[in-house]
Amino acid sequence: MASRSLAVFGFGNVGRVLCEQAVAVGCAVPVIADSSAAIVKKSGLTREDLETLSAAKASGTRLADAVSSVAEATVATPTEAVNFMATLPGKPGLADVSANANAANEYLLDALKLKLPISLANKKPLSEDLASFQSLTADKSLIGYEATVGAGLPVICTLQRMIDSGDRVTHVEGQLSGTLGYILSALQAGGKFSEIVREAKAQGFTEPDPRDDLSGTDVARKALILARTMGENISMDQITVEALFPESFASLPLDEFMDRLPEMDADIEAKVQEAASKGEMLRYAAVVEPGQPINVGLVSVKPGAPLASLQGTDNLVSFESAFYNTSPTVVRGPGAGLEVTAAGVLADYLLLTR
Numbered sequence: 377m378a379s380r381s382l383a384v385f386g387f388g389n390v391g392r393v394l395c396e397q398a399v400a401v402g403c404a405v406p407v408i409a410d411s412s413a414a415i416v417k418k419s420g421l422t423r424e425d426l427e428t429l430s431a432a433k434a435s436g437t438r439l440a441d442a443v444s445s446v447a448e449a450t451v452a453t454p455t456e457a458v459n460f461m462a463t464l465p466g467k468p469g470l471a472d473v474s475a476n477a478n479a480a481n482e483y484l485l486d487a488l489k490l491k492l493p494i495s496l497a498n499k500k501p502l503s504e505d506l507a508s509f510q511s512l513t514a515d516k517s518l519i520g521y522e523a524t525v526g527a528g529l530p531v532i533c534t535l536q537r538m539i540d541s542g543d544r545v546t547h548v549e550g551q552l553s554g555t556l557g558y559i560l561s562a563l564q565a566g567g568k569f570s571e572i573v574r575e576a577k578a579q580g581f582t583e584p585d586p587r588d589d590l591s592g593t594d595v596a597r598k599a600l601i602l603a604r605t606m607g608e609n610i611s612m613d614q615i616t617v618e619a620l621f622p623e624s625f626a627s628l629p630l631d632e633f634m635d636r637l638p639e640m641d642a643d644i645e646a647k648v649q650e651a652a653s654k655g656e657m658l659r660y661a662a663v664v665e666p667g668q669p670i671n672v673g674l675v676s677v678k679p680g681a682p683l684a685s686l687q688g689t690d691n692l693v694s695f696e697s698a699f700y701n702t703s704p705t706v707v708r709g710p711g712a713g714l715e716v717t718a719a720g721v722l723a724d725y726l727l728l729t730r
């Protein structure tokens with residue numbers, strides 16, 4: 377068994393890429409999990425095993441039903457899988473690349489109790505109740521959550537370094553959604569909202585339910601994680617969000633929502649045209665300041681403004697602080713995508729186990 381071994385919770389778009397990347401850098405993957413089960417193979421899943429299981433998942437088979445296709449693999453509960461990881465020599469860890477809500481994330485707390493480092497792309501455990509955020513992040517030597525904001529971009533570590541060095545962060549601002557960036561720049565180029573949303577989903581930029589992106593909720597989660605990292609004790613219900621679809625579409629089954637996307641084309645097109653008539657363009661921005669309410673929503677920006685030049689999934693986050701007071705520190709680059717996100721999670725795990 378390799379000296380590093382990663383349990384990958386969530387075997388969807390990001391999870392499957394993360395497994396490939398981990399194996400490619402010599403890290404064993406002895407556990408993978410989806411919502412049906414965890415699969416344990418003590419000697420580590422081989423590339424072939426992972427390909428077989430990826431193909432099974434792509435064809436709609438749950439891991440619980442695909443386990444028999446891999447020699448020496450057994451099914452375990454999340455707690456059993458975490459306990460198994462803790463018995464491994466070297467530097468075992470756990471990645472949460474599920475889209476699972478906090479209530480079911482007991483495996484993260486199980487791992488921390490056993491001193492296993494955890495690395496998250498999943499924002500939900502950190503953006504639901506404040507107590508969970510605090511218990512998960514209490515020991516910073518055991519958690520990496522870079523990929524929860526800006527995918528693989530160095531956003532959290534930039535903020536954390538400023539805080540750790542005694543700087544006082546006064547203003548964080550930017551476009552934090554790869555999906556909304558992709559949609560807004562494609563609309564600006566003349567695309568149709570319904571088609572662009574489908575493309576963003578097909579390319580793995582959106583959340584499993586794209587309404588999490590289109591409602592502003594995903595951006596609000598990221599803004600909340602930034603604010604909580606800055607020491608703000610706030611919750612999601614204190615963040616104002618602006619949705620890109622009507623309230624009546626919020627409770628539709630996902631398939632029906634996707635089918636009815638064309639009904640939203642005219643409304644969004646009108647907003648894009650209104651901005652264009654002033655020589656401006658739409659972006660989706662978030663602002664986080666200590667002690668201030670957080671708003672996330674559409675902004676109309678002039679050419680030359682920092683957000684104006686963003687294209688595709690690019691995010692931009694600028695930090696102003698007591699030390700960076702004449703010119704902000706700026707992080708910019710792709711804020712969504714399977715490779716960059718998986719790499720962000722893997723890099724966190726490697727850093728925590730260095």
Ligand SMILES: NC(=O)C1=CN([C@@H]2O[C@H](COP(=O)(O)OP(=O)(O)OC[C@H]3O[C@@H](n4cnc5c(N)ncnc54)[C@H](OP(=O)(O)O)[C@@H]3O)[C@@H](O)[C@H]2O)C=CC1
Binds near residue numbers: 438476499526711713
């Ligand atoms: N795509 C991107 O660019 C980025 C994504 N992220 C985050 O990464 C995460 C994964 O995204 P993505 O791969 O696109 O999502 P997918 O929907 O493709 O995959 C999610 C996976 O999580 C699994 N899952 C759900 N509940 C559990 C559970 N209780 N235990 C273990 N696994 C579970 C699902 O299982 P099942 O298949 O059985 O439903 C599925 O395999 C999300 O939290 C997202 O916000 C973060 C940054 C960027």
Ligand SMILES: N[C@@H](CC=O)C(=O)O
Binds near residue numbers: 525581712
């Ligand atoms: N759906 C998210 C993925 C990364 O967090 C986004 O589009 O930004």
